[in-house]
Amino acid sequence: MPKPCLTDEELTTALADLDGWTLEEGGKAITAGFKFADFPAAFGFMATCAPTAEKMDHHPEWSNVYNSVDVRLTTHDSGGVTELDIKLARAMNKAAG
Amino acid sequence: MPKPCLTDEELTTALADLDGWTLEEGGKAITAGFKFADFPAAFGFMATCAPTAEKMDHHPEWSNVYNSVDVRLTTHDSGGVTELDIKLARAMNKAAG
Numbered sequence: 001m002p003k004p005c006l007t008d009e010e011l012t013t014a015l016a017d018l019d020g021w022t023l024e025e026g027g028k029a030i031t032a033g034f035k036f037a038d039f040p041a042a043f044g045f046m047a048t049c050a051p052t053a054e055k056m057d058h059h060p061e062w063s064n065v066y067n068s069v070d071v072r073l074t075t076h077d078s079g080g081v082t083e084l085d086i087k088l089a090r091a092m093n094k095a096a097g
Numbered sequence: 098m099p100k101p102c103l104t105d106e107e108l109t110t111a112l113a114d115l116d117g118w119t120l121e122e123g124g125k126a127i128t129a130g131f132k133f134a135d136f137p138a139a140f141g142f143m144a145t146c147a148p149t150a151e152k153m154d155h156h157p158e159w160s161n162v163y164n165s166v167d168v169r170l171t172t173h174d175s176g177g178v179t180e181l182d183i184k185l186a187r188a189m190n191k192a193a194g
Contacts, residue, residue, distance in 0.1 A: 039156050043147045050140045059136050063160035 005080035014086045021089050023081070029074035030081055030089060034096050036067045045069060048095040049088075058084045060092070102177035111183045118186050120178070126171035127178055127186060131193050133164045142166060145192040146185075155181045157189070 006014065015021055021032045036042040042064055053059045061072040071092060073085040103111065112118055118129045133139040139161055150156045158169040168189060170182040 039147075039151055043143075043151075046140075047144060047147075050136075050144075054136055054140075059163050061160070061162045063158070065158045066156050 002077035002079075003075055003082035003084055005075070005078050005082055006086070011081060018086065018089050019093055021093075024072065024074075028080050029072050030085055031070070031072045032089065032092070034069045034071070034092075036069070036096075038067050042067045042069050045092075045096055049092050052091045052095070053088060056084065056088060058088055060088065099174035100172055100179035100181055102172070102175050102179055103183070108178060115183065115186050116190060118190075121169065121171075125177050126169050127182055128167070128169045129186065129189070131166045131168070131189075133166070133193075136163050139164045139166050142189075142193055146189050149188045149192070150185060153181065153185060155185055157185065 011023060011027075015023060015030065018030075020034070021030045024031050034042070034045060036045060046062065046064060046069060049060070058075070061074075063070050073088055074080065075082040075084050108120060108124075112120060112127070115127075117131070118127045120126075121128050131139070131142060133142060143159065143161060143166060146157070155172070158171075160167050170185055171177065172179040172181050
């Protein structure tokens with residue numbers, strides 16, 4: 001069974017605690033942009049996050065251009081943002097140091 | 098000094114030899130989409146390409162969603178496609194197996 005989407009209140013509370021993340025227009029995903037010193041640092045961040053995502057069986061939509069990584073998290077099965085996205089976002093913030 | 102952009106003829110020749118790559122509308126970049134079995138395979142491909150890009154000091158614009166990786170290559174300093182892009186595209190095709 002898909003995870004339930006977070007309520008507006010749950011989302012507000014979760015995002016208040018998630019530095020750098022905002023709700024996408026339409027409310028179906030959360031997004032963040034990460035900046036690093038250079039390409040190795042940016043890709044190192046992705047390489048740290050990748051096994052976490054795989055272990056959670058919850059994968060980011062992300063893009064990288066040189067020292068920046070833009071991330072979009074949504075739970076496709078649920079059609080919106082669930083606790084899985086919040087959990088992965090927290091792990092990514094931790095990985096970004 | 099920035100590398101010279103490839104001429105139309107050079108581009109046509111290079112792309113004919115580069116499976117999966119096409120010239121972006123406007124002619125300023127080449128793009129390709131790679132599909133893999135799953136997320137670890139897709140990210141493994143990126144992890145194989147990353148050190149090559151860093152060594153060339155020429156970095157892709159790329160995005161990953163689960164098992165797909167979309168890549169855009171351009172030489173910013175030159176304002177278009179140079180031999181650096183062709184070289185990196187070749188290395189990426191090789192990495193994709």
